[in-house]
Amino acid sequence: MTRSGDSVVPNCRLAIAAFIVSLGGGFNFGYQLLITNSSENAFMQFLAASYSQLHNVKYRNDASEIVNLWGIILATFFWGATVGAFLIQVIAERLGRKIGIILSFCVQAASIIMAIASFYTNNYIMYAVSRAICGAAISVSIGIAPMFITECSPIRCRGTISLATAIMMQLALVVGAIVAMPQIWGQPHNWHRMYIFELALLVPAIVGTCFVKESPSFLASKGRNDEAVEAFAYYHGVRHREAETLLASEVSQFNTKSSGETPENFGLFSIFKFGVILSSIFIEKYGRRSLLLATFTLLAAFNVIIFACMLLFETHQSALLGYGVVVAIGLFNLIFSAGPCPIAFFITGELVSQGARAAACTWVIVLLNLMRSIVLVIYNPIENLLGGPLAYFVLFFPPCVICVVLIYYYLPETKGKTAEEAADDTKNLPKLCGKSKE
Known part of the structure; x- marks a missing residue:
């Protein structure tokens, strides 16, 4: 039997887990960045119409006021992402990697539903709020998901499997560029379908993440040793007894190295x-x-x-x-x-x-x-x-x-x-x- 860590090819369970968590993390990050750029004209028309309805002031969709306001709305995603980044440590350590990912996916889903609702209510303020919330949730996702994948992976295939986030992000750029075309959904009357599509992909990711196991490293750090051994065997593709030996070795090494030390933050x-x-x-x-x-x-x-x-x-x-x-x-x-x-x-x-x-x-x-x-x-x-x-x-x-x-x-x-x-x-x-x- 191949010993854990001897092959650079991840086992099927680890690959599926990496795909699922990257679908809601890296994919949604790339998708959100792309769709507003490729279909900007549709969103500008929505913004001009919504602003006129809410404030009784009419502007052309290319007016400087609308252009500047649209820039602010785009920036709300990154403002939310910055806030979300400060939540990564709290969520990852208190709730765990798996629950943290599920929570971030659920908040993303809520923000996407809000974006769809803003289309039907013609409310640009609701849309801006949805972007800020989505940015915060995605920030948590792309912070915890790569950490989760790294902790679940055997050392020898860690680099290969950790490419999942980047691969899904690049795939999202391709998909986003296609669906945001004016010939597809990049029009004022149907841009909400881009968000419906995103939600349709996110729901299976939420369900799938519920069935993957928690990071064995996190479980071991919390003293949940039986669960840690089970998760280690699950992701590394080894027998339960071998998992106990390998995990004990890793934990012992960590304790020896960290004893008496303060961990540092390395920093087309x-x-x-x-x-x-x-x-x-x-x-x-x-x-x-x-x-x-x-x-x-x-x-x-x-x-x-x-x-x-x-x-x-x-x-x-x-x-x-x-x-x-x-x-x-x-x-x-x-x-x-x-x-x-x-x-x-x-x-x-x-x-x-x-x-x-x-x-x-x-x-x-x-x-x-x-x-x-x-x-x-x-x-x-x-x-x-x-x-x-x-x-x-x-x-x-x-x-x-x-x-x-x-x-x-x-x-x-x-x-x-x-x-x-x-x-x-x-x-x-x-x-x-x-x-x-x-």
Whole structure:
């Protein structure tokens, strides 16, 4: 019999559990981001009509007042997501990973029903509130789900199975782009069907999650050892007696490592999908650190190429330069989805031990939403000040360089290691990372 952790291929039960929790987490996150962009005109018409009905003031759907209000409504999703991020630790530790995921899915379902109701009542305020609630719930989902998957997975296949969130997110971008087309449901009279479709996918995810088992690591941390052994055997595909031995070994190692220590917080849609497929091939072969260093270096190089093509295109208006920008952006997306995009969703769980994992995931999601909000706020002013090409370069090139430096000096390899083993490896990193941590 294959010993738990010797194969990079997850067993069927683990794969199904990862698919279910990612359907309500990563999928809904990508879907929500896409549908409002692709069918923006339909939502703007809804907003103008609703504003006129509620306030007796008529505006064209392209009026500056409506455009600005629509920007605020879009931002409510990220405001809600930021609030939700601060709930991740509380929910994950007090209710558990499984119950936390189910709760977030149920709140998502309620917010989607509210969005559908806003269509029938022609109420943009209700729609804005639904987006804020949905953002909070999805933030909790994408914070807890990758943590749950990481804790349930054998170390050897942890990277492969943890790609579930990223894969479902990329699938959602494709699905969202299709259903939000004006020829499908991206029209003022039927945009609510996009939410009905989302709800139809979410309900099976809620039901399915009720039948998966809780994270064995979480159960062990709460002293529920019999349930932990049963869950370990379920997800790792081993016999009950072997599960007892392996789980006891993991718990003993965790207790030994953490005794006397304070845990630290470590801190083009087909192209995207193809990139995630490439990542599934490379992630276990080359490891997280090497893949991130290579992809971020390439992203920095392609940012320079994109900047140069955009700058030259403004001057020469050459079709060849325009095609160059398109190709460079396509390759940029391919590289991004092969490295940073999928790894970012699970590496926190690999770096941080059980006691601090929920807190670390909280701050990762907070930072994600904070950076997204900042870029949305400052991009237009910077573009007006510096021009499109230079604004792009200033906002996107430096972060890639900073990431390369931080990864090289501070990020240990986590492939095939526990969080404690990865932490021990930090003393072997290049000297500029500081003194060895004893």
